Amino acid sequence: MARIQDVAEKAGVGVATVSRMLNGSGYVSAASRAKIQAAMDELNYTPNELARNLYHKRTGIIAVVVPTIAHPFYAEFVNCAEMEIHRRGFKTMLCNASSGYAEELEYLDMLNRHIVDGVISGTHTMDTEAYNKIKKPIVSLDRYLGEDIPLVAVDHVKGGRLAAQALLQSGCRRVLHFRGETTVEAPYHDRHFEFSRIMRENGVEVYDYELAWNRFDVEYHQQVVDDVFSSGLEFDGVFGVDQLAAICMNELLRRGRRIPEDVKLVGYDGTYISRLSRIPMTTVVQPIDALARESVRLILDCMAGKQAKNERVMLDVSLRQGETTLPV
Amino acid sequence: MARIQDVAEKAGVGVATVSRMLNGSGYVSAASRAKIQAAMDELNYTPNELARNLYHKRTGIIAVVVPTIAHPFYAEFVNCAEMEIHRRGFKTMLCNASSGYAEELEYLDMLNRHIVDGVISGTHTMDTEAYNKIKKPIVSLDRYLGEDIPLVAVDHVKGGRLAAQALLQSGCRRVLHFRGETTVEAPYHDRHFEFSRIMRENGVEVYDYELAWNRFDVEYHQQVVDDVFSSGLEFDGVFGVDQLAAICMNELLRRGRRIPEDVKLVGYDGTYISRLSRIPMTTVVQPIDALARESVRLILDCMAGKQAKNERVMLDVSLRQGETTLPV
Numbered sequence: 001m002a003r004i005q006d007v008a009e010k011a012g013v014g015v016a017t018v019s020r021m022l023n024g025s026g027y028v029s030a031a032s033r034a035k036i037q038a039a040m041d042e043l044n045y046t047p048n049e050l051a052r053n054l055y056h057k058r059t060g061i062i063a064v065v066v067p068t069i070a071h072p073f074y075a076e077f078v079n080c081a082e083m084e085i086h087r088r089g090f091k092t093m094l095c096n097a098s099s100g101y102a103e104e105l106e107y108l109d110m111l112n113r114h115i116v117d118g119v120i121s122g123t124h125t126m127d128t129e130a131y132n133k134i135k136k137p138i139v140s141l142d143r144y145l146g147e148d149i150p151l152v153a154v155d156h157v158k159g160g161r162l163a164a165q166a167l168l169q170s171g172c173r174r175v176l177h178f179r180g181e182t183t184v185e186a187p188y189h190d191r192h193f194e195f196s197r198i199m200r201e202n203g204v205e206v207y208d209y210e211l212a213w214n215r216f217d218v219e220y221h222q223q224v225v226d227d228v229f230s231s232g233l234e235f236d237g238v239f240g241v242d243q244l245a246a247i248c249m250n251e252l253l254r255r256g257r258r259i260p261e262d263v264k265l266v267g268y269d270g271t272y273i274s275r276l277s278r279i280p281m282t283t284v285v286q287p288i289d290a291l292a293r294e295s296v297r298l299i300l301d302c303m304a305g306k307q308a309k310n311e312r313v314m315l316d317v318s319l320r321q322g323e324t325t326l327p328v
Numbered sequence: 329m330a331r332i333q334d335v336a337e338k339a340g341v342g343v344a345t346v347s348r349m350l351n352g353s354g355y356v357s358a359a360s361r362a363k364i365q366a367a368m369d370e371l372n373y374t375p376n377e378l379a380r381n382l383y384h385k386r387t388g389i390i391a392v393v394v395p396t397i398a399h400p401f402y403a404e405f406v407n408c409a410e411m412e413i414h415r416r417g418f419k420t421m422l423c424n425a426s427s428g429y430a431e432e433l434e435y436l437d438m439l440n441r442h443i444v445d446g447v448i449s450g451t452h453t454m455d456t457e458a459y460n461k462i463k464k465p466i467v468s469l470d471r472y473l474g475e476d477i478p479l480v481a482v483d484h485v486k487g488g489r490l491a492a493q494a495l496l497q498s499g500c501r502r503v504l505h506f507r508g509e510t511t512v513e514a515p516y517h518d519r520h521f522e523f524s525r526i527m528r529e530n531g532v533e534v535y536d537y538e539l540a541w542n543r544f545d546v547e548y549h550q551q552v553v554d555d556v557f558s559s560g561l562e563f564d565g566v567f568g569v570d571q572l573a574a575i576c577m578n579e580l581l582r583r584g585r586r587i588p589e590d591v592k593l594v595g596y597d598g599t600y601i602s603r604l605s606r607i608p609m610t611t612v613v614q615p616i617d618a619l620a621r622e623s624v625r626l627i628l629d630c631m632a633g634k635q636a637k638n639e640r641v642m643l644d645v646s647l648r649q650g651e652t653t654l655p656v
Contacts, residue, residue, distance in 0.1 A: 046440045060443075061421070068407060075403040079396060082424050086431070091443070093389070094422035096410050103414070115388075115419070218600050246604045272546050276574045278606035 002043035010039035068098040071216035072271035080292030111136040137302035150311040153187040160194030162319040170326040178240030181213040242267040246277040265324040280322040330371035338367035396426040399544035400599035408620030439464040446627040465630035478639040481515040488522030490647040498654040506568030509541040570595040574605040593652040608650040
């Protein structure tokens with residue numbers, strides 16, 4: 001394989017000149033540029049990106065850390081983020097942090113070790129200290145990581161309100177409410193507070209079911225649904241993320257309950273699960289592509305040294321009416 | 329931030345000694361090791377991975393290139409691959425190549441540019457020349473890329489047979505068969521040949537619908553289904569990938585057709601779509617986790633210089649009986 005020395009020799013210039021051109025690190029005359037380019041083409045020379053990155057102290061790689069892309073919300077988010085990162089000339093390192101905190105710290109450490117230039121983190125860590133100690137580009141997806149770390153999330157208060165209204169207008173009196181683990185500090189809890197507040201204000205009984213930390217897989221959601229039904233709980237409304245709501249729907253139908261006549265359901269996220277489910281689901285739609293684009297914009301700003309510390313991007317949500325609630 | 333020089337000075341050894349220890353590239357006495365470790369701890373020194381990688385001519389990163397993780401089969405594959413790659417001490421670069429060939433070449437070029445050590449490719453390129461010119465570690469998922477490139481796929485002949493049998497035993501006489509674009513050379517075509525062969529042998533009419541190249545999104549699949557129904561085609565059986573079969577199911581139900589009484593459906597892949605669909609789907613299950621594990625095993629073998637060129641791993645498939653065909 002051709003080396004930089006070979007290129008310099010063939011072009012009749014010094015190695016330092018070739019290096020300046022490759023790294024964009026100083027003046028190279030148009031004539032020399034043309035000769036170097038011709039020599040590189042002829043020798044089929046490919047610059048060693050590792051060496052170049054060492055010079056620039058950057059890798060061109062952005063890590064996207066999520067609990068698991070087996071969950072459709074994160075699959076769609078990472079898909080959109082990867083496309084946007086690519087469009088902006090960078091590459092995506094994918095990190096599933098579902099097995100816990102040690103893994104997450106390891107990914108964070110990649111910033112220190114110059115493996116990645118920035119991290120977009122959508123994990124559900126309970127310890128934010130590590131995120132705050134590290135003074136490198138980090139953007140948070142829907143999670144309070146610290147004062148200095150920019151955040152992208154949706155308006156979950158509105159999300160909770162839309163879900164509550166859909167179930168109230170359908171006449172629900174006793175609702176099952178699947179909510180996230182409460183020790184994680186995150187914007188998404190707002191939807192749960194708002195949902196419960198409005199329901200209780202309207203005299204509706206709310207059964208809160210708190211989900212286990214960091215579990216997003218179909219198997220766990222199936223366990224949760226089995227648990228609910230074996231408890232003998234009676235309810236006429238359900239609110240939870242699309243995947244969980246879809247599994248709940250299947251179990252209700254299996255038991256001969258009619259939807260929406262006997263039980264109403266409202267999902268959250270607006271993933272394709274809500275469109276492919278046994279009955280098209282009424283759901284609160286998060287703009288996943290916009291969440292991804294904004295996350296990428298912010299991390300690139302951070303990497304460019306722009307002051308983005310206090311940025312809190314809050315995107316709008318909307319209700320998509322399906323057939324699991326009564327028509328408004 | 330501490331530099332290697334600072335560590336050497338504090339430990340009372342030379343920079344070369346510290347470098348040998350960090351790179352594992354030569355003898356360092358136990359006493360020196362202890363002193364260096366203590367100095368690194370005290371100074372909170374983190375080795376620059378970029379520099380270390382340049383030394384070792386490796387990056388520790390494996391690229392996984394798929395059309396799009398918005399499609400559940402690829403989301404599950406990449407999810408499993410990432411976990412296995414992490415377990416083996418490497419990192420995953422995610423590459424969606426849905427926008428086409430230029431993007432795919434770019435990812436391949438990362439091998440030349442020392443950005444990644446190996447590539448697992450599940451794309452649907454029509455040009456395999458580039459893959460064969462590059463003499464670097466590549467493993468193919470379900471695609472004929474060349475003699476020298478190891479391949480992981482399932483037994484699609486059996487997959488096609490299982491689907492055909494399920495529809496035959498349910499009494500289908502006119503089936504709609506969604507098949508992949510035919511110019512791509514890939515093992516997965518075997519299921520289509522085998523399916524059509526068995527159906528026609530049994531006097532069943534088969535309507536082949538050839539899908540567009542490299543399109544796996546819900547929107548495209550919805551278009552395809554709209555196209556089929558607006559053509560006025562009459563059929564009593566459907567065979568296609570889970571996502572497409574699920575969208576087809578929804579359209580049939582919307583039009584008041586009964587499943588499985590009027591129309592039978594068999595999916596392919598065994599993704600969670602087949603379990604969350606409006607009616608639990610009979611589907612041919614690919615062992616996605618095993619496909620991922622075998623792909624990772626092979627790429628690591630290639631990276632370690634082991635002779636894996638002629639490896640052709642073929643994994644078993646099975647039929648999961650749902651409620652979209654008649655019980656056997």
